[in-house]
Amino acid sequence: SLLSDEYKGKWAGTEGQSSGRRILQSMKARRSSGEDHDKPFKPPVTVGWMPTCECSDNEGDARCVVLDPFAGSGTTLLEAYNNGRDSIGVDLKKDHAEIAAGRIRKEGDFQEGLDEFQ
Structure with a gap:
């Protein structure tokens, strides 16, 4: 093999912590429980509009x-x-x-x- 023994498990996919294997296991578990298996990870939460400065809403003040x-x-x-x-x-x-x-x-x-x- 071209890979050293130190990295063989990681690159050959035989390591138990392989991320690809974990994703597949998660998708299979979700599928069997009836959950959404196409998206195994939660969507990111957006925080919405956040002003970077304070603007006055008082009439007569300069508009932002x-x-x-x-x-x-x-x-x-x-x-x-x-x-x-x-x-x-x-x-x-x-x-x-x-x-x-x-x-x-x-x-x-x-x-x-x-x-x-x-």
Whole structure:
């Protein structure tokens, strides 16, 4: 064998702690108990919108504006809208800006200012 005796078990898959073997055992156990066996690991928990600064919601105070210099699909802009904030999104790729504008038109409840996005 090309592998030394020290690493033979790890690379040959004979080690009892093999991660592939543990995943298969977990999937079989979930399948037999009727649980979701296609996704043996829990999905990551998202914490949602977390402001990075404090903004005043008092009338007459300066409005807070969220700037997303990498707007992509517009998720940050939608979250800003859902939290009552104005937002500005920038993306170098025109197709990304078009995707974001389309998503905002569809999911957001407004039209104002989207012309500037294009």
